[in-house]
Amino acid sequence: MPLDPTKIWYVITGLAIGTFLIRYSFLGLLGNRELPTWFLRHLNYVGVAVLPGLIAPLILWPAATGGSPDLARILAALSAIAIGIWKNSVIGAVLLGFSTLYIVQFLTA
Amino acid sequence: MTATYNTAKSTFWRGYREGLPFILVVVPFGTLFGVVGTEAGLDIIQVMSFSVLVIAGASQFSALALMAEDAPTIIVLLTSLAVNLRMAMYSAALVPHFGKLRTKTKLWISYFLVDQSFAMSIKEFGERPDQPIDNKISYFFGIVLAIAPLWYSSTLIGAIMGASIPDAFSLDFAVPICFIALIAPLLRTLPHILTAITSVIGALLLAWVPYSLGLIIAAFFAMMVGAYAELKLEQKNAS
Numbered sequence: 001m002p003l004d005p006t007k008i009w010y011v012i013t014g015l016a017i018g019t020f021l022i023r024y025s026f027l028g029l030l031g032n033r034e035l036p037t038w039f040l041r042h043l044n045y046v047g048v049a050v051l052p053g054l055i056a057p058l059i060l061w062p063a064a065t066g067g068s069p070d071l072a073r074i075l076a077a078l079s080a081i082a083i084g085i086w087k088n089s090v091i092g093a094v095l096l097g098f099s100t101l102y103i104v105q106f107l108t109a
Numbered sequence: 110m111t112a113t114y115n116t117a118k119s120t121f122w123r124g125y126r127e128g129l130p131f132i133l134v135v136v137p138f139g140t141l142f143g144v145v146g147t148e149a150g151l152d153i154i155q156v157m158s159f160s161v162l163v164i165a166g167a168s169q170f171s172a173l174a175l176m177a178e179d180a181p182t183i184i185v186l187l188t189s190l191a192v193n194l195r196m197a198m199y200s201a202a203l204v205p206h207f208g209k210l211r212t213k214t215k216l217w218i219s220y221f222l223v224d225q226s227f228a229m230s231i232k233e234f235g236e237r238p239d240q241p242i243d244n245k246i247s248y249f250f251g252i253v254l255a256i257a258p259l260w261y262s263s264t265l266i267g268a269i270m271g272a273s274i275p276d277a278f279s280l281d282f283a284v285p286i287c288f289i290a291l292i293a294p295l296l297r298t299l300p301h302i303l304t305a306i307t308s309v310i311g312a313l314l315l316a317w318v319p320y321s322l323g324l325i326i327a328a329f330f331a332m333m334v335g336a337y338a339e340l341k342l343e344q345k346n347a348s
Contacts, residue, residue: 003150007182011172012155014186016162019193024219026200027207035201038336045304045335046194047167049328051292052305053312054171054188055285060313063177064281073282080286084293090134093290101282 071108076101120244124229124251131225135256136263138166141283142173143267148280149173153268160264164223164257167291168192170284180321188324199227206234206245214246221253299342304335 021029059077061067080097083089139160146156146169159169168189175185199222207218230249274280296302311327318326 003176005155007176008151008155010182011176011185011189012158012162014182015159015168015172015189018186018190019163019165019168019196020219022190022193022196023200023222024216025197026204027215027219027222028212030201031204031208040198041336041339042332043194043198044339045300045332046191046328048292048295048301048304049308049331049335050188050191050324051167051171051288051308053308053324053327053331054174055288056309056312057316058174058281058285062281064276064279073279073285076282077285077289080289081293081296084290085296088294088297090290090294091137093293094137094286097286097289098282101279101286105279 072101072104075104117241117243117247120240121247121251121254124233124248125255126251127229127233128225128252128255131252131256132259135225135260138287139260139263140267140270141287142166142169143264143269144271144274144280145170145267145283146173146264147268147271148274149177153265156268156271157261157265160261164220164260165193165196166260167288170287174284175321178321184321184325188321188328191325191328196222196227202231203227206230206242207249210242210246218246218249221250221257223256225256226252300335300338303338304331307331307334 055077059073060069062070062073064070065073076097079100080093083096084093142160143156146159147153151159151173159172163169171192172185172189175188180188200219203218203222207215210218226249229252230245233248234245292305296305308327308331311330312324315323315327317323
């Protein structure tokens with residue numbers, strides 16, 4: 001389904017302005033204000049709280065297979081997680097994830 | 110004065126050199142964003158606008174994924190901005206170094222405040238806290254020169270290649286793989302692991318909630334689980 005160009009531009013504009021304001025927040029707007037510890041403690045986990053939940057459905061119910069679970073994608077995701085944790089390597093996770101995906105797709109085709 | 114100038118200049122190039130290893134991260138991600146964005150139906154101007162105006166890969170990918178799910182604009186923005194909230198911490202951490210600069214300089218620093226420029230600068234300023242402010246600025250922009258032009262140009266290359274890559278390559282899977290690659294190295298403490306697990310289970314259980322709101326609810330709880338676990342661990346270690 002094609003994306004609506006107006007919506008795309010709203011997202012680009014909103015994300016650009018919002019992201020800039022986040023970056024400029026303390027440097028430019030709030031100055032040297034102390035943040036409460038509980039707030040910083042929560043802020044620390046926002047990324048890990050959002051991204052896994054965002055991708056879990058993409059891995060388990062991929063649109064490319066019409067939403068039915070796909071062994072190749074699940075194994076690829078698990079191997080990428082394993083190498084990412086074990087080797088602490090961003091590139092390694094991408095490479096092993098895609099290698100696993102292609103190998104399993106080839107073997108099960 | 111000449112000596113100071115030279116030092117600032119050499120600090121700039123040291124920042125540049127120390128930023129070069131990030132090419133290994135920046136180029137693949139930029140290219141992938143160009144490819145995935147084009148595949149999702151964006152034109153080159155739109156893809157480039159993301160990488161130039163937003164200049165924050167993870168949030169760009171999450172915006173793409175949510176738009177593909179047809180989530181409402183406000184949800185796309187809230188979720189993707191949440192991904193970038195960590196940069197408020199970066200901004201706060203740099204106040205002791207850059208807080209008193211001219212507004213124009215601070216605007217440029219803010220625009221280029223990405224994971225890599227922040228991480229390297231904070232390390233540098235910690236190791237050499239007393240160097241002149243000009244050197245600190247130079248170091249920061251040295252890092253930026255090593256990564257930002259490559260981020261833009263690799264996005265462009267990806268966007269040009271994008272449409273010509275066949276479906277057999279399953280590039281739809283690039284987004285999950287990229288996010289796994291970004292998150293997995295963080296999963297080394299118990300609070301981070303608990304946060305990620307809560308996020309996954311919550312998002313799957315709440316997938317039925319309309320407007321992709323389930324993810325935001327799940328993320329909210331996951332964040333609290335992480336913070337609570339950290340607090341409990343600290344208390345346990347203190348006692």
